[in-house]
Amino acid sequence: MPSLSEMPEVVMEKIFDKLDIRAIFTLRTVSRFLQDFIDDVVPDSKLKVVEVSVYSKYVWVRYTFSDGSLIINTYEKSENGGCKIVTRKKKVFDELDYVEVFSGDLGNILKFQKSAIQYFSLGWSDVINGSKEIEPITDKILEKLEEILKSRKRKLKVKNVRIDALKQNQVLSILPFVDSEYLETIGISNPESPSNEILNIDKIVQLEQWKQGKILYTPEHIVASSTEYFTHFSKGIVSFLSVSVEGVILLKEVSPVLRRQKRFARSCAFLSSSSFDNFQIKYQRFEEKELLSDVLGLPSNQEENDKKEWIVKNSSNTSFLKIILTSSDVYFMRCSN
Amino acid sequence: MSCEEPTTSPTPENNITVVSSDGKEFLLDLKLTEQSETLARLISNFEYDRTDVKKDPVPLGNITSAQMQKIIEWLQHHRYYPKWEQNDIHYSTSFTFETWVEEYLNIPNNEMFELLNAANYLNIPRLFSTICRIMASRITGKSAEQIRTVLNIKTDVKNDVYTGIPIQEDSSSSEDGMSEISLSPSPPPI
Numbered sequence: 193m194p195s196l197s198e199m200p201e202v203v204m205e206k207i208f209d210k211l212d213i214r215a216i217f218t219l220r221t222v223s224r225f226l227q228d229f230i231d232d233v234v235p236d237s238k239l240k241v242v243e244v245s246v247y248s249k250y251v252w253v254r255y256t257f258s259d260g261s262l263i264i265n266t267y268e269k270s271e272n273g274g275c276k277i278v279t280r281k282k283k284v285f286d287e288l289d290y291v292e293v294f295s296g297d298l299g300n301i302l303k304f305q306k307s308a309i310q311y312f313s314l315g316w317s318d319v320i321n322g323s324k325e326i327e328p329i330t331d332k333i334l335e336k337l338e339e340i341l342k343s344r345k346r347k348l349k350v351k352n353v354r355i356d357a358l359k360q361n362q363v364l365s366i367l368p369f370v371d372s373e374y375l376e377t378i379g380i381s382n383p384e385s386p387s388n389e390i391l392n393i394d395k396i397v398q399l400e401q402w403k404q405g406k407i408l409y410t411p412e413h414i415v416a417s418s419t420e421y422f423t424h425f426s427k428g429i430v431s432f433l434s435v436s437v438e439g440v441i442l443l444k445e446v447s448p449v450l451r452r453q454k455r456f457a458r459s460c461a462f463l464s465s466s467s468f469d470n471f472q473i474k475y476q477r478f479e480e481k482e483l484l485s486d487v488l489g490l491p492s493n494q495e496e497n498d499k500k501e502w503i504v505k506n507s508s509n510t511s512f513l514k515i516i517l518t519s520s521d522v523y524f525m526r527c528s529n
Numbered sequence: 530m531s532c533e534e535p536t537t538s539p540t541p542e543n544n545i546t547v548v549s550s551d552g553k554e555f556l557l558d559l560k561l562t563e564q565s566e567t568l569a570r571l572i573s574n575f576e577y578d579r580t581d582v583k584k585d586p587v588p589l590g591n592i593t594s595a596q597m598q599k600i601i602e603w604l605q606h607h608r609y610y611p612k613w614e615q616n617d618i619h620y621s622t623s624f625t626f627e628t629w630v631e632e633y634l635n636i637p638n639n640e641m642f643e644l645l646n647a648a649n650y651l652n653i654p655r656l657f658s659t660i661c662r663i664m665a666s667r668i669t670g671k672s673a674e675q676i677r678t679v680l681n682i683k684t685d686v687k688n689d690v691y692t693g694i695p696i697q698e699d700s701s702s703s704e705d706g707m708s709e710i711s712l713s714p715s716p717p718p719i
Contacts, residue, residue: 195638195639203649203657203661210662215669218672
């Protein structure tokens with residue numbers, strides 16, 4: 193009597209293609225043959241969005257799949273210190289740790305993910321009482337996540353990533369392990385925002401993922417870095433403690449001298465980049481701000497509230513950039529003419 | 530089917546003969562063979578669509594006469610359907626089917642698998658994809674034990690892998706597993 197295990201591989205793959213990951217995981221427990229086959233073929237999880245929120249007492253997760261179906265689970269400590277999963281129904285595993293169970297499930301689903309995830313976010317919630325309780329839980333999850341991502345044969349394809357982080361290492365648990373070819377947006381948010389803590393990003397800016405990134409979103413962190421690592425982004429927001437005239441000019445255009453020194457991953461900055469759209473720099477201090485007019489010329493527009501505007505163009509008159517300076521920000525915008 | 534019967538009677542010009550594994554001959558309208566990529570390619574390679582070419586019967590060694598009968602029923606029903614496209618709405622993972630299709634595929638699992646194999650061999654994408662979807666719909670939402678029944682998977686030893694204690698027949702066994710996205714428990718030995 194024919195059965196599934198006698199089907200040609202192409203037939204089985206086709207059936208798997210129409211199953212959601214839950215059915216595939218159940219199928220995997222049906223027989224040794226199916227377990228081996230599934231582990232060998234690794235059918236796609238077809239995840240589109242992963243959103244994780246870490247609370248002090250539980251972890252919430254929502255998986256959205258490409259067909260629109262959802263899995264929403266919370267993992268919390270059971271009355272006996274084990275794990276309680278609240279999904280369509282409650283399940284209690286008294287002998288297991290809830291963070292371990294959550295990390296294990298996330299690992300299973302990511303292990304099977306082949307297609308590109310549109311959005312991956314890992315956030316910390318209810319930090320009103322400070323993040324002291326949440327940070328160790330997140331670190332434990334990140335440690336597992338790094339292990340999972342490292343063990344994949346191919347890097348995880350993620351288009352947009354958002355990570356809540358207080359330390360560089362927390363970002364480094366995820367970012368180096370996503371496929372830089374697919375990555376577009378890098379978001380590093382601050383769970384304790386607003387805060388004046390400075391985030392060191394010296395290792396992050398050296399990553400291929402950073403260098404290939406297109407959009408940067410780090411409005412709530414004051415980053416310790418130089419503007420030279422931001423010239424390749426086509427959109428973004430970043431906060432610095434202090435900026436200089438040189439730093440701002442560098443974002444507009446990399447000077448021929450520096451270009452010759454080959455200090456830059458890309459020799460072009462905002463003005464000559466074909467993909468540039470807009471970029472915002474927030475600053476707390478701007479050293480010798482008034483000298484900006486010496487370099488950019490007289491502002492084309494100047495308002496009483498210390499707001500100045502310049503329109504700059506490249507040498508061939510084909511590209512225009514609007515630079516707006518206010519008491520707290522510098523905006524760069526692509527102009528049509 | 531009556532309304533879809535060909536209006537012209539079969540003539541040697543617009544037919545080919547296929548022979549099933551048990552030696553039965555079937556006269557197939559060339560219009561019907563367009564749905565099978567395997568047959569369409571064969572007809573084009575041997576130029577069987579030309580009237581001046583001598584047509585030999587085509588042996589289909591993998592397909593029984595019962596399966597051939599079933600497949601012809603499918604081909605006739607879909608005779609006037611537009612050519613199958615990969616991105617057809619029916620290609621999606623939707624588990625709703627035409628009433629005709631549901632009745633047509635209301636057959637035992639072993640016959641379903643045989644038909645799936647035949648559809649794969651003859652490369653009839655619409656039939657192949659539809660059976661895959663039906664199979665998937667019969668697996669989705671079921672426990673491991675229920676899937677074993679659906680897929681004709683026999684586990685000779687019905688003992689727990691770890692404890693050796695015979696497993697209770699329980700239709701909700703997957704619900705007792707870990708979470709829904711767990712890779713445990715391990716499957717029982719066969």
